[in-house]
Amino acid sequence: MVTKKLYRIREGKMIAGVCNGLADYFDIDPTIIRLAWLVLLFIAGSGLLAYLIAWIIVPERPALLTE
Numbered sequence: 001m002v003t004k005k006l007y008r009i010r011e012g013k014m015i016a017g018v019c020n021g022l023a024d025y026f027d028i029d030p031t032i033i034r035l036a037w038l039v040l041l042f043i044a045g046s047g048l049l050a051y052l053i054a055w056i057i058v059p060e061r062p063a064l065l066t067e
Helices: 020-025 030-044 046-057
Strands: none
Touching: 020 030, 020 046, 030 046
């Protein structure tokens, strides 16, 4: 059984790689994740806080796991 892990991904990152990591984890386009963060940012400012927390908590993908 293969378990997926959430990592920040350096390749193609805009700021910290959080959106790329989430997109890879859920197997969707990173643009969708980026738009979701933007919507959350404008709704109540919670997008910025959520992004900063994810940046701190989610580890970077080790170089050995690059595809």
